Amino acid sequence: MKIKGNIVIGQSGGPTAAINATLAGVFCEGKNLCEGKIFGMLGGVEGLLAENMIDMKEYLKTDNDVELLKRTPSSYLGSCRFKLPQPVEGNEVYEKLFEIFEKYDIKGFFYIGGNDSMDTVKKLSAYNKFKNTDIKFMGVPKTIDNDLVKTDHTPGFGSAAKFVATVTKELVRDSLVYDLKSVTIVEIMGRDAGWLTAASALAKGDDCEGAAMVLLPEVPFDYEYVKSRVKELTEGDKSLVITVSEGVRTKDGKYVCELGSEKGTDAFGHTMLTGTAATIAAMLKKDLGIKTRAVELSTLQRCASHIASLTDINESFAVGSAAVKAAAQGQSGKMALLKRVSDNPYICETDTADVNEIANLAKEVPRSMINERGDNVTEEFITYARPLIEGELVPIFENGLPSHIKR
Amino acid sequence: MKIKGNIVIGQSGGPTAAINATLAGVFCEGKNLCEGKIFGMLGGVEGLLAENMIDMKEYLKTDNDVELLKRTPSSYLGSCRFKLPQPVEGNEVYEKLFEIFEKYDIKGFFYIGGNDSMDTVKKLSAYNKFKNTDIKFMGVPKTIDNDLVKTDHTPGFGSAAKFVATVTKELVRDSLVYDLKSVTIVEIMGRDAGWLTAASALAKGDDCEGAAMVLLPEVPFDYEYVKSRVKELTEGDKSLVITVSEGVRTKDGKYVCELGSEKGTDAFGHTMLTGTAATIAAMLKKDLGIKTRAVELSTLQRCASHIASLTDINESFAVGSAAVKAAAQGQSGKMALLKRVSDNPYICETDTADVNEIANLAKEVPRSMINERGDNVTEEFITYARPLIEGELVPIFENGLPSHIKR
Numbered sequence: 001m002k003i004k005g006n007i008v009i010g011q012s013g014g015p016t017a018a019i020n021a022t023l024a025g026v027f028c029e030g031k032n033l034c035e036g037k038i039f040g041m042l043g044g045v046e047g048l049l050a051e052n053m054i055d056m057k058e059y060l061k062t063d064n065d066v067e068l069l070k071r072t073p074s075s076y077l078g079s080c081r082f083k084l085p086q087p088v089e090g091n092e093v094y095e096k097l098f099e100i101f102e103k104y105d106i107k108g109f110f111y112i113g114g115n116d117s118m119d120t121v122k123k124l125s126a127y128n129k130f131k132n133t134d135i136k137f138m139g140v141p142k143t144i145d146n147d148l149v150k151t152d153h154t155p156g157f158g159s160a161a162k163f164v165a166t167v168t169k170e171l172v173r174d175s176l177v178y179d180l181k182s183v184t185i186v187e188i189m190g191r192d193a194g195w196l197t198a199a200s201a202l203a204k205g206d207d208c209e210g211a212a213m214v215l216l217p218e219v220p221f222d223y224e225y226v227k228s229r230v231k232e233l234t235e236g237d238k239s240l241v242i243t244v245s246e247g248v249r250t251k252d253g254k255y256v257c258e259l260g261s262e263k264g265t266d267a268f269g270h271t272m273l274t275g276t277a278a279t280i281a282a283m284l285k286k287d288l289g290i291k292t293r294a295v296e297l298s299t300l301q302r303c304a305s306h307i308a309s310l311t312d313i314n315e316s317f318a319v320g321s322a323a324v325k326a327a328a329q330g331q332s333g334k335m336a337l338l339k340r341v342s343d344n345p346y347i348c349e350t351d352t353a354d355v356n357e358i359a360n361l362a363k364e365v366p367r368s369m370i371n372e373r374g375d376n377v378t379e380e381f382i383t384y385a386r387p388l389i390e391g392e393l394v395p396i397f398e399n400g401l402p403s404h405i406k407r
Numbered sequence: 408m409k410i411k412g413n414i415v416i417g418q419s420g421g422p423t424a425a426i427n428a429t430l431a432g433v434f435c436e437g438k439n440l441c442e443g444k445i446f447g448m449l450g451g452v453e454g455l456l457a458e459n460m461i462d463m464k465e466y467l468k469t470d471n472d473v474e475l476l477k478r479t480p481s482s483y484l485g486s487c488r489f490k491l492p493q494p495v496e497g498n499e500v501y502e503k504l505f506e507i508f509e510k511y512d513i514k515g516f517f518y519i520g521g522n523d524s525m526d527t528v529k530k531l532s533a534y535n536k537f538k539n540t541d542i543k544f545m546g547v548p549k550t551i552d553n554d555l556v557k558t559d560h561t562p563g564f565g566s567a568a569k570f571v572a573t574v575t576k577e578l579v580r581d582s583l584v585y586d587l588k589s590v591t592i593v594e595i596m597g598r599d600a601g602w603l604t605a606a607s608a609l610a611k612g613d614d615c616e617g618a619a620m621v622l623l624p625e626v627p628f629d630y631e632y633v634k635s636r637v638k639e640l641t642e643g644d645k646s647l648v649i650t651v652s653e654g655v656r657t658k659d660g661k662y663v664c665e666l667g668s669e670k671g672t673d674a675f676g677h678t679m680l681t682g683t684a685a686t687i688a689a690m691l692k693k694d695l696g697i698k699t700r701a702v703e704l705s706t707l708q709r710c711a712s713h714i715a716s717l718t719d720i721n722e723s724f725a726v727g728s729a730a731v732k733a734a735a736q737g738q739s740g741k742m743a744l745l746k747r748v749s750d751n752p753y754i755c756e757t758d759t760a761d762v763n764e765i766a767n768l769a770k771e772v773p774r775s776m777i778n779e780r781g782d783n784v785t786e787e788f789i790t791y792a793r794p795l796i797e798g799e800l801v802p803i804f805e806n807g808l809p810s811h812i813k814r
Contacts, residue, residue: 015580081585
């Protein structure tokens with residue numbers, strides 16, 4: 001079955017190193033299964049409302065363009081953080097959107113993003129009950145946070161995890177160079193779910209001591225415990241590395257960084273966090289008289305396409321493609337997802353699930369993947385996460401740097 | 408000519424992604440040109456004083472070990488920051504060192520490091536006038552700062568520059584994703600010399616807008632100028648990226664991070680030191696009402712061997728090898744260095760120079776490599792720096808991560 005008419009694709013939420021691979025997957029399968037044009041909304045739904053769209057076939061003309069797109073971090077089409085209102089009949093935002101759908105003969109709507117983006121798909125899909133069109137609304141997951149339910153993992157996580165584990169390995173080597181006892185605290189993204197911080201544990205192996213502690217937001221942060229453990233582990237002038245999620249909280253629910261500096265909120269009212277590692281480093285330095293250093297991986301961890309996971313990029317592409325196939329088969333109000341068939345050999349297939357069962361929910365690291373002391377991961381996590389960082393999508397280097405594509 | 412007896416190698420100062428490639432160069436040429444053992448001092452001269460040494464042939468047994476060494480960041484032998492006293496006859500530190508040289512039949516001393524390490528070579532060489540031994544003292548340069556004189560550039564700079572330029576490219580893509588006007592300020596290492604910050608300018612090209620400003624310590628930091636320039640460049644809701652050296656200072660000589668009304672304290676009253684980028688970000692946010700973000704590349708830029716420059720690694724190895732050859736030819740009190748023969752095609756040879764003309768001196772970015780406004784580099788810098796980031800030393804991946812070697 002082909003999609004008769006045009007389709008439109010958008011990207012939303014924070015960028016990742018793999019979100020453009022998903023865009024490439026939707027685009028390439030769209031060329032196969034859609035009879036009409038493939039529109040790209042510039043700046044998500046906000047851009048769509050302004051009819052700010054491009055004809056993607058005029059931008060991605062060659063296979064090389066698609067290969068570059070897969071290797072380009074951030075969102076090629078731009079992004080937004082726009083929350084749709086409740087889908088009440090007659091609402092003018094929805095009416096406007098459906099007018100645009102009609103004007104451009106849109107039969108398929110594909111939205112690549114995280115939780116908030118799935119909320120958009122859910123609401124559009126709900127509003128479609130009033131409009132009764134044959135437009136298919138499909139969500140396509142991406143988030144470095146790996147916190148979407150129903151899917152085994154999220155596209156974008158594997159590449160961010162590979163960067164985090166790689167630089168943790170490098171930072172461990174760096175931190176052990178002096179005889180002087182020191183504690184390096186590495187802050188990793190993840191407000192509520194510790195998946196990405198947990199990925200730092202993948203650094204440990206025959207050639208790397210790994211992080212001495214891996215502190216996740218799933219476990220209440222107990223400074224007294226951390227302090228005594230650091231004291232114990234640094235006996236005999238040993239240096240160590242601790243990885244910590246930006247979102248760790250005390251048992252009273254206070255963010256560690258709230259014990260310190262200034263903070264703001266984003267468009268969704270989420271608290272914006274900075275300085276968790278710096279706060280802990282300052283506390284340990286004062287209390288133990290140890291040399292400490294704080295390293296924030298910051299934005300790099302979501303855009304380091306130069307060390308993308310091939311598994312992740314291939315899966316990100318496959319999920320985009322699966323969303324188009326599902327729409328062509330008549331599915332709507334669904335999110336394409338990854339279903340793990342086996343760990344060894346690692347096999348993952350694509351599938352779909354009702355977006356209502358996904359939007360606004362979050363998946364945390366289960367207790368069974370965290371050790372008893374609550375300061376590191378278990379083998380179960382390693383078994384789960386290791387395959388996701390396997391393989392490299394080698395950049396196309398030009399003048400010594402990875403090549404990208406831009407509009 | 409062969410070196411009759413044993414040699415000893417040390418690494419000193421801050422680690423880089425290429426310092427172990429230099430170690431590999433000294434080791435491999437040492438196997439050719441030294442009849443005896445190749446000792447590695449653990450933790451630089453400090454380790455040597457404690458006779459804390461290894462027989463390197465027992466650690467690096469295979470070609471694969473050497474290949475892994477070239478791909479392992481940080482200093483394999485450990486490091487120290489130890490300044491030798493003035494070489495006054497009879498000084499006990501020197502007497503102890505020369506005793507150790509005699510005890511271990513050391514005929515060649517190779518010290519890999521930056522300015523301070525060249526000071527060590529200079530002083531040992533000077534003290535040798537009192538002792539009148541036939542030991543050859545050779546310095547081998549490394550520093551990401553690229554601030555050593557006499558050499559065209561320093562081993563380690565190219566790889567750090569490649570990482571800096573690569574992530575600047577990625578951060579530019581990331582920062583332009585939202586329609587909301589924003590300024591991303593990226594802080595790069597370099598206290599007195601802006602070479603590494605200048606390398607961020609390499610990101611600019613057909614597929615990248617590059618950094619809008621590149622602020623080096625060679626030019627006094629003028630906040631009023633930066634503010635008005637940002638205001639001008641963000642007209643029409645444009646977002647931009649600025650790269651800044653950690654060492655930028657006002658014309659009164661004040662570090663920007665010292666300007667801080669933005670120094671906070673945490674709940675425990677600990678002072679939270681704000682970085683240069685964070686200080687500028689806070690100031691611009693306050694004065695222009697623009698969304699700002701600070702990214703500190705931190706330690707990553709000196710240990711990101713996963714994206715090492717092949718040119719840099721090969722040259723780092725070659726310089727190590729050249730130091731041994733020079734010693735075998737009877738040279739002493741010299742530093743091995745890189746001499747550029749031509750830009751196009753890029754050709755660089757090794758040479759040596761008197762360590763007295765190098766130690767304790769620093770090379771800044773010349774004014775001709777900085778534009779008139781003082782807020783970016785000129786083509787002359789690009790021509791100079793581009794060849795140094797060319798080529799990739801592909802990591803040996805295992806379990807999805809670059810493999811390293813550790814003692």
